[in-house]
Every structure is written in C-alpha cells, then in structure tokens.
Amino acid sequence: MDKRKAVILSIFIGPPIVVVTIFFVIPVILTVLLAFTDMHITLEWRFIGLENFYKMLSYDPRVSIVVFNTAIYVPAALAITIGLGLFLAISSIYIGERKGIILRTIWFLPNIIPPVVYIFLWRWFFDPTRYGFLNAVLSLLNEDPRPWLTEYALPIIIVVNALIGASVCMVVFTSAIKSIPRDYLIAAQVDGASYVQMIRYIILPLIKWPLMFMTAWHIPAHLNAYVYTLLLTNGGPYYRSEVWALYSYHRAFSNFEYGYGAAISAVLIILNAIAILITWKVFGLKRMMEIQGGGV
Amino acid sequence: MNVKKLISVKLLLVITLASLLIFSSITLLSNTTSTLASLLTAALEEVKDAKVIKLRAFCIGPGPMPITRATNLEDAAKVLNRILEDLGADVRIEIEAEFSELKWGPFAEKFFAEYKAGRAPDIVIGLRDIPVLAKEGIIIPLDDHVAAFWNLTYFDIYPSLWRSVTWNGKIWGIPQDATPGCIWYRKDILRKLGYSDDQMARMLPPDAKGITLDVIVELARKAKEAGLVEYGIVHRPSPGDTIQIYMTIFGGEVYDEESGKLVLVKSAALKMFQWFKKMVDEGLIPKEPPSWGTIHSMFVEGKVFATFASHVGTPSEWMAKYGLSEESFKNDLGFLAFPPAVPGAKPITTLGPLPYLITSQCKYPKVAELILLLATSPEAVAKHSIRTLRPVTRRSMAYHPALQEWPYGYTVETAKMLEVAEPPVIHPDWGKYKSIVYEHIKGVEAGILSPEAAVEELVKVLRAEIGDQVLIKD
Numbered sequence: 120m121d122k123r124k125a126v127i128l129s130i131f132i133g134p135p136i137v138v139v140t141i142f143f144v145i146p147v148i149l150t151v152l153l154a155f156t157d158m159h160i161t162l163e164w165r166f167i168g169l170e171n172f173y174k175m176l177s178y179d180p181r182v183s184i185v186v187f188n189t190a191i192y193v194p195a196a197l198a199i200t201i202g203l204g205l206f207l208a209i210s211s212i213y214i215g216e217r218k219g220i221i222l223r224t225i226w227f228l229p230n231i232i233p234p235v236v237y238i239f240l241w242r243w244f245f246d247p248t249r250y251g252f253l254n255a256v257l258s259l260l261n262e263d264p265r266p267w268l269t270e271y272a273l274p275i276i277i278v279v280n281a282l283i284g285a286s287v288c289m290v291v292f293t294s295a296i297k298s299i300p301r302d303y304l305i306a307a308q309v310d311g312a313s314y315v316q317m318i319r320y321i322i323l324p325l326i327k328w329p330l331m332f333m334t335a336w337h338i339p340a341h342l343n344a345y346v347y348t349l350l351l352t353n354g355g356p357y358y359r360s361e362v363w364a365l366y367s368y369h370r371a372f373s374n375f376e377y378g379y380g381a382a383i384s385a386v387l388i389i390l391n392a393i394a395i396l397i398t399w400k401v402f403g404l405k406r407m408m409e410i411q412g413g414g415v
Numbered sequence: 416m417n418v419k420k421l422i423s424v425k426l427l428l429v430i431t432l433a434s435l436l437i438f439s440s441i442t443l444l445s446n447t448t449s450t451l452a453s454l455l456t457a458a459l460e461e462v463k464d465a466k467v468i469k470l471r472a473f474c475i476g477p478g479p480m481p482i483t484r485a486t487n488l489e490d491a492a493k494v495l496n497r498i499l500e501d502l503g504a505d506v507r508i509e510i511e512a513e514f515s516e517l518k519w520g521p522f523a524e525k526f527f528a529e530y531k532a533g534r535a536p537d538i539v540i541g542l543r544d545i546p547v548l549a550k551e552g553i554i555i556p557l558d559d560h561v562a563a564f565w566n567l568t569y570f571d572i573y574p575s576l577w578r579s580v581t582w583n584g585k586i587w588g589i590p591q592d593a594t595p596g597c598i599w600y601r602k603d604i605l606r607k608l609g610y611s612d613d614q615m616a617r618m619l620p621p622d623a624k625g626i627t628l629d630v631i632v633e634l635a636r637k638a639k640e641a642g643l644v645e646y647g648i649v650h651r652p653s654p655g656d657t658i659q660i661y662m663t664i665f666g667g668e669v670y671d672e673e674s675g676k677l678v679l680v681k682s683a684a685l686k687m688f689q690w691f692k693k694m695v696d697e698g699l700i701p702k703e704p705p706s707w708g709t710i711h712s713m714f715v716e717g718k719v720f721a722t723f724a725s726h727v728g729t730p731s732e733w734m735a736k737y738g739l740s741e742e743s744f745k746n747d748l749g750f751l752a753f754p755p756a757v758p759g760a761k762p763i764t765t766l767g768p769l770p771y772l773i774t775s776q777c778k779y780p781k782v783a784e785l786i787l788l789l790a791t792s793p794e795a796v797a798k799h800s801i802r803t804l805r806p807v808t809r810r811s812m813a814y815h816p817a818l819q820e821w822p823y824g825y826t827v828e829t830a831k832m833l834e835v836a837e838p839p840v841i842h843p844d845w846g847k848y849k850s851i852v853y854e855h856i857k858g859v860e861a862g863i864l865s866p867e868a869a870v871e872e873l874v875k876v877l878r879a880e881i882g883d884q885v886l887i888k889d
Contacts, residue, residue: 160523161551162531178879180872247703248645248713266703269861356703357858373520374847 171382199281204288475541588770647699688866728805
C-alpha cells in the first residue's frame with residue numbers, strides 16, 4: 120500500500136478505532152480485570168482469583184434460573200425481531216408506497232420514543248389494577264383485573280424488547296428488498312410464481328447480507344439488553360424474568376458487588392463472541408464474501 | 416410528730432434539695448462551660464491561621480421534604496459564626512450543604528466515588544451502614560465529643576437513637592431523624608362500616624397492645640366485602656426494615672446480639688409466608704405489588720384500607736405530593752404499631768434512624784462536631800419536625816411552644832414510639848438479608864413458591880449469600 124493510501128485509510132478508520140478502543144476495548148479489559156476482584160460499594164478491592172467464577176458455577180442458587188430465562192428469551196426475541204421485521208418490510212411494500220410509508224412510520228415509533236416513556240406506556244397497558252388498559256378492557260367484559268406482569272413476565276419482556284428490534288429490521292429489510300432489481304420479480308411473475316414463491320426463492324436469498332447483519336446485530340443486542348426488563352418487571356416476580364445482563368446489573372448496582380457483577384458481565388462478553396461466530400458460520404459468511412468478491 | 420415539726424422537716428428537705436439542685440447546676444454549668452471552652456479552644460487550634468473554613472455536606476432526601484437536614488447545617492454555621500464573632504475570633508465558617516433527592520443506593524454510590532477520589536464531604540447524612548463505614552475508616556468516632564456535651568444537650572436525645580449509632584462500643588454519628596414504621600388505616604372507611612371513633616380507638620390503639628394482626632385483617636376484609644376499597648392492605652414494593660417487623664410479629668428474630676449474627680427462624684418465616692399467601696388468595700393484598708406512587712395515591716384516595724408501606728412522617732409527603740388535606744389527615748387517618756400476628760409475639764415498630772456522620776477526610780473535625788452540635792439543637796429539631804412531620808428526636812420537645820398545636824403536636828405524640836421502637840439491625844449483610852427475604856415474599860405472593868418451598872429456598876440462598884453470618888434456627 121503506498122503512503123498516500125495509508126494516510127487516507129488512517130484518516131477514515133483512525134477515529135472509529137480510537138472511539139471503539141476508548142468506549143469498548145478499554146472497558147472490556149477493565150471489566151475482565153475487575154472480575155477477579157471483590158470490589159464493593161466502598162470501591163476497595165482485593166484480588167481473589169477465580170472466586171467469583173467459582174461462586175457463579177457452584178453455589179449461586181440463582182444462576183440456573185437466570186441461564187434458563189436467557190436461553191428462552193434470546194432466541195424468542197430474536198425470532199420475533201427478525202421474523203416480524205421481515206413480515207413488516209414485505210407487507211409495507213406489498214400494500215403500496217403510500218400506505219407502506221404510513222405503516223413503517225407507525226411501527227418505527229417505539230424506536231424514537233425515549234425508553235422510559237416506552238416502558239411507562241407498557242406499564243400502564245399491563246397495570247394490575249383496573250386502571251390499566253388491558254384490565255380496563257377486561258372490566259368491560261365483567262372480568263376481574265389480572266396481574267399480567269406477574270403471570271406473564273417473561274413472554275411480555277420478550278415481546279416488549281423484540282418490538283424495538285423489529286422496527287429497525289423493518290427499515291433495513293425494506294431498503295434491501297427495494298434494491299433488488301425489479302427485473303427478477305417481473306420475470307418470476309411472468310413465469311407464474313406466487314408472491315410466497317417470490318419471497319422464498321428471490322427476495323430471501325438476495326437479502327442474505329442484511330439478514331445476517333441484523334441477526335448478528337440483534338443477538339448481542341438481546342443478550343446485553345436489560346433496561347426495558349429492569350424498568351418493566353425488574354427481573355421479577357422471583358427471578359422469573361431475570362436475564363443474564365440484568366443479573367449482572369443487579370449484582371453490581373443493586374447489591375454493590377462490583378467484582379461479582381463484572382464476572383457475570385465477563386461471561387456475557389464470551390457468549391457474545393461465540394454467538395457472532397455461530398451466526399457467521401450458519402450464514403456462510405466466508406462463502407458470501409467470496410461471492411461478493413467476484414468468486415463463483 | 417406535731418404539725419410545726421412536720422412543716423420544719425419539710426422545709427429542711429426542700430431547702431436541702433434546692434441547694435443540691437443549685438450546686439449541681441453550677442457544677443454542671445461550670446463543667447459544661449469549661450468543656451465548651453476547651454472544645455472551642457481545640458477547634459480554634461485546629462483552624463490555626465485560617466480566616467475562612469469551608470465545610471461540605473451531602474444530605475439525602477430522598478424526596479424534597481427533609482431539606483432541613485441541609486438548612487439546619489447552614490443555620491448552625493451562622494450561629495457558630497456569631498459565637499466566634501462574640502469571642503473575637505478572626506475565623507468564620509462557611510458550609511456548602513448539598514441536598515440531594517437521589518435515592519439511597521445512588522446517593523451511596525455518589526458518596527463513595529467522591530470518597531475514593533479524595534473529595535468526600537466533611538459531613539454526610541444518608542448512609543446507614545455504620546459497621547461498613549466504621550470498619551473501612553470512612554467515618555470517625557464521636558465519643559469524646561458526645562461525652563463532652565452530654566450534659567449540655569445530648570442527654571435529651573432518645574436512648575434508642577443513641578443505640579442506633581453505636582457500634583463496637585463507639586458512637587459514630589449524631590442522631591438527626593427517625594421514621595418509626597407503622598400501619599396507617601382509613602378511619603373514614605371504618606365509619607362507613609358503622610364504627611364510632613371510640614370503638615376505633617379501642618380496637619386499634621397506637622401502641623398496638625392487646626390486639627393482634629387479625630384485627631387489621633378482619634377490618635380489611637369487611638371493607639373489601641362491602642365494596643368500599645379495592646385492596647384491604649398494601650405493602651412496600653421494595654425491601655425495607657418491615658422485614659424485621661414481619662419476622663418479629665410472626666414470632667421470630669433477625670439478629671442475635673450475643674454472636675453479632677443475623678438470624679432466620681424457619682417457623683416464623685413459614686408463618687409469615689403462609690400469611691402473605693392467604694392474604695393474596697383472599698384478594699386482600701394484590702398479587703403484584705403496585706409501585707410507590709400507586710400505593711400512596713390509592714391510600715390517599717381511600718381505595719385501600721391499610722398501608723404497611725409508610726412511617727409516621729409519610730403524611731407530609733401525602734400532603735405535599737398526593738393531595739391529602741390537613742383536615743383529612745386529622746380526621747380520616749389513624750396509625751398504630753404493628754401488632755403481633757401469633758401468640759407470644761409482641762407489637763413492634765422500627766426506628767428508621769438517620770444520623771449525621773463526619774468523614775475521615777474532614778480536615779476540621781472539631782469544627783464539624785460543633786456544627787453538628789448546633790444542627791441537632793432543640794430549635795433545629797423543631798424546624799425539621801415541622802417541615803417533615805417526623806417525630807422529634809428529643810424528649811424535651813414535648814414542651815416546645817411551636818409543637819403544641821395540631822398538626823405539629825403530632826410530632827411529639829409519635830415520638831413516644833421512639834421509646835419502644837426496635838433498634839435497627841446493625842450488620843454489614845442486613846441489606847442483603849432484607850432483599851433476599853423480600854424476594855421470597857414476592858415469590859409466594861406471585862404463586863411461584865409455596866410457603867414451605869419459600870422457606871427451603873430462603874435457607875439455601877441465605878447460606879449461599881451470607882454464609883456463616885446467618886444463624887438458621889428452627
């Protein structure tokens with residue numbers, strides 16, 4: 120590479136590398152180091168080796184339920200995020216440009232509302248008294264109010280989190296579908312393909328990159344998400360909606376066990392890396408890059 | 416003995432007593448004056464050539480009502496400056512008292528971050544974990560100061576409050592506030608059920624002596640069946656000292672003074688969980704604890720018969736934020752300590768104390784001590800109680816002219832609870848204990864755990880989290 124190209128590359132890539140280093144790499148290193156200490160609220164610490172990890176694997180009685188919840192939550196939320204996002208994208212194109220814009224605008228609203236407001240609306244929706252929206256509807260049918268967030272805590276947080284991701288996917292997939300050359304779709308129609316066949320044999324294969332990107336984006340997003348769950352159910356009732364990221368938060372900032380919370384977060388870093396590698400393998404990233412580069 | 420002799424004997428006794436009193440007062444006064452002088456001298460030596468001493472204080476709400484925690488410090492500095500001016504001393508005290516509406520956790524985090532950075536305030540009020548603060552050397556003991564001024568002023572503060580700031584044989588703070596927990600109930604709902612005020616006073620005495628928790632439950636049941644309320648009883652949506660209350664009224668204990676360890680009595684815990692399950696099954700307690708705002712607004716609006724989620728000072732918040740009128744406070748609300756739930760248990764209220772502390776990073780601890788002396792004076796206590804409706808912390812306040820009439824006389828009445836309140840549990844793992852027990856209560860209420868399973872899980876989790884610092888008793 121000649122000197123001029125190297126300088127241009129540095130100018131473009133340099134700042135993002137600095138930002139990623141400061142706001143990601145260094146915090147990750149500090150978190151991992153903290154995981155080997157017993158730092159608590161007074162910010163004093165001692166090096167304790169693998170004690171935190173031993174506690175996590177051996178005698179923390181809540182780890183099993185948290186792992187179980189996370190194992191349900193991440194795939195379910197991901198399925199809704201990608202599936203619903205794709206469905207909305209295809210529907211918004213199918214119904215025509217004008218109606219499609221209105222549909223996409225409505226569905227994108229959760230993304231532009233501040234998280235606290237978004238959750239307050241859901242809390243009102245699921246309020247356990249008869250003043251909540253759902254219970255108000257039930258009272259019109261002469262039914263007693265139900266404690267929704269107690270009885271359906273995990274499914275509710277799956278839906279609440281997934282809807283945010285679905286709206287982002289909707290926008291990305293819409294853009295990707297619209298960039299497919301229309302000739303392919305017209306030719307398929309001429310050959311008698313149904314809309315479902317066009318989706319399956321033309322649209323899905325041609326939007327593989329955005330599908331892979333959104334999947335790879337949202338797996339860590341759901342693994343690391345805790346804000347909405349914290350505000351909506353706080354992991355309750357009795358850990359029934361406690362997921363791994365929220366558990367790390369609770370240990371660090373509710374119990375002030377910073378060292379142990381960091382150890383839980385350190386596990387999350389490894390899980391994220393594994394999840395992304397699996398995603399690349401499943402989607403055949405290497406093959407896709409070869410094709411992109413002009414290979415067969 | 417004839418009358419003349421009797422009178423002369425009585426006169427002799429009176430003169431003797433009066434002489435003793437006058438002599439003691441002079442001695443005390445001279446002792447106190449000399450102590451005050453020596454402490455002022457020590458304080459002046461501390462400041463040396465400084466002209467202006469700046470002190471910083473962090474004061475917690477949470478919420479806007481107890482701002483007097485900060486303003487009393489500022490007023491104290493003014494008084495101290497006046498004393499210094501009168502003494503001809505060329506030094507003045509400035510105090511920057513930061514009042515924070517942060518909740519307990521974030522306040523503590525902010526404090527420790529500043530402490531670690533070497534910028535801790537000189538005075539802090541809002542931290543309750545005295546054993547941790549003392550063990551880590553974050554706060555300084557105040558024994559010498561309290562001893563020096565005991566006869567002048569500190570003797571007057573309720574003994575239970577002094578016990579709450581004593582750990583490992585030393586005094587670590589000056590008591591500023593107390594919030595005895597209690598049950599608040601709606602008298603207007605009882606009137607609708609046909610009870611007179613006299614009947615209410617007999618059924619629900621403030622000290623809860625002679626009654627059991629079943630009385631509250633029965634009245635809550637009647638109110639719900641009559642369609643007068645949505646819920647009979649609501650409780651805290653977060654862990655708190657009510658855990659100590661619940662364990663005690665069901666016949667258990669939470670702390671063993673001899674060993675200095677926390678305690679779980681399994682039989683009491685089982686009865687407690689069974690009670691909560693029964694209350695939820697009957698619809699008297701909501702399956703899902705409402706938020707703080709909902710709890711307060713529902714109680715103020717009369718949609719709940721009794722709340723376990725408040726203390727004697729909460730009405731000030733109800734009036735400021737939830738629209739409770741003074742008339743309604745006076746006529747429609749009643750309170751009592753928590754009655755026992757099982758035979759053999761006793762009524763209980765907890766102290767909820769909060770002291771001023773001096774940090775080890777304070778460069779002028781003697782000056783800070785004098786500020787605290789003045790900031791906890793009877794006048795300062797009166798200002799705080801008038802503002803917050805929290806009980807007065809000094810016995811002599813019963814005679815304070817500003818606290819004789821309603822509603823401020825209320826703060827003198829409720830101070831009686833400080834005489835009988837359970838001392839707070841002072842143990843580094845008490846916060847964890849409360850959180851764990853509370854989570855299991857929620858698990859039972861949600862129907863996830865049976866009471867028996869909740870006890871088993873509780874034992875498992877307490878052992879894992881607190882280890883040998885908790886004694887498990889049958």
